[in-house]
Structures are given as C-alpha cells and as structure tokens.
Amino acid sequence: xxxxxxxxxxxxxxxxxxxxxxxxxxxxxxxxxxxxxxxxxxxxxxxxxxxxxxxxxxxxxxxxxxxxxxxxxxxxxxxxxxxxxxxxxxxxxxxxxxxxxxxxxxxxxxxxxxxxxxxxxxxxxxxxxxxxxxxxxxxxxxxxxxxxxxxxxxxxxxxxxxxxxxxxxxxxxxxxxxxxxxxxxxxxxxxxxxxxxxxxxxxxxxxxxxxxxxxxxxxxxxxxxxxxxxxxxxxxxxxxxxxxxxxxxxxxxxxxxxxxxxxxxxxxxxxxxxxxxxxxxxxxxxxxxxxxxxxxxxxxxxxxxxxxxxxx
Numbered sequence: 001x002x003x004x005x006x007x008x009x010x011x012x013x014x015x016x017x018x019x020x021x022x023x024x025x026x027x028x029x030x031x032x033x034x035x036x037x038x039x040x041x042x043x044x045x046x047x048x049x050x051x052x053x054x055x056x057x058x059x060x061x062x063x064x065x066x067x068x069x070x071x072x073x074x075x076x077x078x079x080x081x082x083x084x085x086x087x088x089x090x091x092x093x094x095x096x097x098x099x100x101x102x103x104x105x106x107x108x109x110x111x112x113x114x115x116x117x118x119x120x121x122x123x124x125x126x127x128x129x130x131x132x133x134x135x136x137x138x139x140x141x142x143x144x145x146x147x148x149x150x151x152x153x154x155x156x157x158x159x160x161x162x163x164x165x166x167x168x169x170x171x172x173x174x175x176x177x178x179x180x181x182x183x184x185x186x187x188x189x190x191x192x193x194x195x196x197x198x199x200x201x202x203x204x205x206x207x208x209x210x211x212x213x214x215x216x217x218x219x220x221x222x223x224x225x226x227x228x229x230x231x232x233x234x235x236x237x238x239x240x241x242x243x244x245x246x247x248x249x250x251x252x253x254x255x256x257x258x259x260x261x262x263x264x265x266x267x268x269x270x271x272x273x274x275x276x277x278x279x280x281x282x283x284x285x286x287x288x289x290x291x292x293x294x295x296x297x298x299x300x301x302x303x304x305x306x307x308x309x310x311x312x
Contacts, residue, residue: 128186136191
C-alpha cells in the first residue's frame with residue numbers, strides 16, 4: 001500500500017513519523033551549530049590559538065573549536081572539515097557530516113556551515129617577550145665560591161629546561177651576580193622547572209615566594225621569586241662546619257652524613273643547617289695509605305694530617 005508524505009504530498013514506500021525519508025532528513029538535520037559564530041583568536045607572533053582560556057600551539061585546535069561548536073542530532077560516523085582559510089573578519093567554514101538520523105534511512109552526507117570570526121592578538125608570552133617583562137626570577141647562589149665546572153653545570157640546566165619548554169619560554173635573561181646567577185623569565189612554569197632540576201641535581205635548598213605586581217581579587221598579576229642555595233659537596237668532600245673539619249660520607253633526602261676528622265664521630269646534619277650556619281672548604285689533599293695491613297684515607301689540611309679508616 002502506497003503512503004503519502006504529509007509534507008511534500010508524494011507517494012512513498014516508507015513513512016517516518018508521517019514523512020518520506022527525504023522530508024524527514026530535511027526536518028531532522030544530522031548536526032546543528034550551537035551558537036551564532038565561533039571566535040578564533042590567534043597570536044600573530046607564535047601562532048598560538050586561544051582555546052578554553054589557554055594559548056595552545058597546536059594546528060588541530062582550530063579543528064577542535066569548529067567541531068565542538070556542533071550539536072550532533074543523529075548517528076554520526078564521520079566528520080571532516082572542508083578547506084578553510086583563516087582571514088580577518090567574518091568567514092564561513094563548511095563541515096561535512098556523515099551518518100543517519102533514522103535506522104530506516106541509509107547513511108548520507110550533510111554540509112553544515114559555521115560562521116567564524118577571526119582576529120589576532122599577542123598572547124601573554126609574546127607580549128611579555130616583546131616588552132621584556134619579568135614574571136619570575138630564580139636566584140641561584142652557592143654557600144661556597146662557584147668554580148667554572150659548577151657554573152657550566154647550572155647554565156646547562158637552565159638552557160635544557162628552556163629548550164624543553166620552548167613553546168612557552170618567552171623572555172629569558174641570565175645575569176651574573178655575586179655568589180651566583182639571577183635567571184629572569186616571563187614564564188613561571190619554566191622558572192620552577194629550572195629551580196627543581198637544579199635541586200634534583202645538586203644538594204640545595206629551595207624557597208618560593210609570590211608577590212602581586214598589579215590587580216586584585218581573581219585578576220592579579222604576580223611575580224614568582226625562587227631562591228636556590230646550592231651546597232656543592234658530595235661524598236669525599238672535606239668541609240669546615242662550626243669550626244671543625246668534617247669528611248662527607250653521604251647525602252640523602254636533605255640530610256648529609258659527616259664524620260669528624262679529629263674525633264671520628266659521625267653526625268647527621270640537615271642541609272638547611274649547613275646553609276644557615278655556613279660552611280667553608282679548606283685547601284686539602286687526600287690519598288689512600290697502608291696502615292697496619294689495611295688501607296686508610298689520609299687527609300691533609302694546612303699541613304696537619306689525619307687518618308680515616310674504611311674511607312678508601
């Protein structure tokens with residue numbers, strides 16, 4: 001028995017809610033646009049796109065913004081964006097949607113038009129870089145004078161962490177100061193990465209502080225200051241601590257195990273206490289010597305010699 005479509009009046013073998021398949025498709029789209037237009041903001045300097053309040057350097061973000069603006073009403077099996085060019089002002093993107101809106105209708109394709117308003121704006125990273133605006137400083141200091149090897153190691157850590165975060169590195173300046181470096185950046189995340197990489201590499205104490213540059217409430221701009229005090233010692237180092245000579249045995253979890261070279265007493269000292277009370281590194285020499293059929297470590301400090309068993 002032939003059936004009549006209530007919309008177009010044609011005879012049809014299949015009726016879906018009183019409509020022929022063609023009219024049902026026309027009145028039941030596969031997808032619809034959620035809003036009047038999609039706003040796309042791009043940084044002209046680095047190419048980042050503003051996505052959900054964050055600047056992202058990923059070419060697929062534009063595709064995400066377009067596809068997330070659609071509400072899918074049928075069973076969709078494939079979605080693709082036809083060629084789309086970002087131009088200033090109001091543009092149109094066409095999205096091809098494949099699927100069906102009813103089990104009695106075979107899969108088909110629809111084209112959905114999305115209005116796009118495109119504009120350009122410098123992202124905070126590029127704005128800070130152009131203005132050389134400082135948002136963070138890592139103050140690296142050593143409790144004993146830095147030698148060239150230690151300087152090179154710290155500079156290498158800074159460079160490697162900046163390369164890792166190059167998409168957001170922004171403004172960077174390294175200034176030599178008495179006792180170490182000031183590493184000035186526009187990215188607080190990279191500042192933290194630098195500080196804690198130094199901390200994991202060398203015995204050190206790290207202290208963070210934040211200060212408000214401007215603004216109030218939820219809309220404040222802050223500056224991050226991180227103090228990294230390096231204690232460049234390890235097993236085999238000889239130090240003067242509280243006016244006594246010590247030999248460093250181990251360093252673990254913020255605690256240094258020392259042996260008093262004169263009394264042979266072993267003590268554990270927190271790194272914080274070494275930084276607070278200061279240490280010095282004397283001129284010394286070490287060598288292994290035979291003693292009563294065993295080997296001992298001979299330590300010479302200012303022409304005074306000491307022996308430590310089981311240290312070679």
